[in-house]
Structure formats: structure tokens, C-alpha cells
Amino acid sequence: MKKATKLGLKVTICTIGLTILALCLFLLPDLARSAAEMNPEFSYLRFPVLLGLYITAIPFFLALYQALKLLDYIECENAFSHLAVSSLGNIKTCAFTIIALYVIGIIFLVSQNALHPGIALIGFVIIFATIVISLFTAVLQELLKSAIEIKSENDLTV
Numbered sequence: 001m002k003k004a005t006k007l008g009l010k011v012t013i014c015t016i017g018l019t020i021l022a023l024c025l026f027l028l029p030d031l032a033r034s035a036a037e038m039n040p041e042f043s044y045l046r047f048p049v050l051l052g053l054y055i056t057a058i059p060f061f062l063a064l065y066q067a068l069k070l071l072d073y074i075e076c077e078n079a080f081s082h083l084a085v086s087s088l089g090n091i092k093t094c095a096f097t098i099i100a101l102y103v104i105g106i107i108f109l110v111s112q113n114a115l116h117p118g119i120a121l122i123g124f125v126i127i128f129a130t131i132v133i134s135l136f137t138a139v140l141q142e143l144l145k146s147a148i149e150i151k152s153e154n155d156l157t158v
């Protein structure tokens with residue numbers, strides 16, 4: 001991979017991380033406040049929902065960090081290493097954690113009779129996108145494991 005491509009990927013990952021951090025710090029509290037003012041019967045859910053969204057941000061940022069580590073491994077010519085496989089496994093675990101947290105959140109909102117269709121749609125889109133990411137990561141992890149096995153067999157042959 002060319003250096004410019006790796007740098008572009010790192011900049012993209014950092015931009016995504018900073019954008020989500022800014023949304024968490026500035027937009028989410030304002031949205032929660034305005035939603036509580038518009039729907040006072042659900043104002044008691046303001047802080048639990050905010051807390052749930054902040055908790056789901058933790059595995060998201062951990063996955064971004066693992067993606068940066070994976071790019072560093074590629075940069076250092078360690079793309080076919082157990083460290084890269086481990087990073088992909090960590091990304092997959094973070095994705096499954098996000099899926100589980102969103103499913104729990106949707107079930108919680110349904111139990112409180114507070115699941116707005118727009119919120120449900122956003123939740124399902126996030127769950128679907130995370131499922132795609134977790135499956136893609138799992139496939140890459142298995143391919144990388146196979147490539148490492150073939151590489152080690154070839155090293156023993158020579």
C-alpha cells in the first residue's frame with residue numbers, strides 16, 4: 001500500500017473519530033434536551049438514553065484505535081502477523097458489543113413504550129451497518145489466518 005493511501009486512511013479514521021466525539025459532546029446533549037422539552041412524558045428517559053449512547057461510543061472508539069493499529073502494522077510490514085489478526089478480532093468484538101448494546105437499547109425503549117419510528121430506523125441502520133462491518137472483519141481475519149499459515153509453511157519449505 002502506498003504511503004499516501006495509508007495516510008489518507010489514517011486521516012479518514014481520525015476525522016470519523018473527531019466527528020463522532022464532537023457529536024457526542026455537543027449535539028447529543030442538545031438533542032436530548034430538546035426531545036425532553038418537546039415530549040415531557042418521556043423526559044425521564046433523557047439521561048438513560050444519553051448514557052446508553054455514550055456507552056456505545058466506547059467500543060466504537062476502541063475499534064477505531066484498533067484500525068489505526070492495523071494500519072501501523074501494515075506500514076511496518078507486519079500485515080501478515082498475529083498482531084494484525086488480533087486487531088481484526090478486537091474490531092469484530094467491538095462490533096458485536098455495539099450490536100448487543102443497540103439491541104438492548106431498543107428493547108429498553110420498547111418496554112418503556114417510547115420507541116419512536118425514526119429512532120427505531122436509525123437504530124436498525126446502525127445495527128445493520130455494524131453487522132456488515134463485523135462480518136467483513138471476520139472474513140478478513142480468517143483470510144489473514146490462512147495467509148499466515150501458508151506463509152509459515154512456505155518459510156519451512158525453503
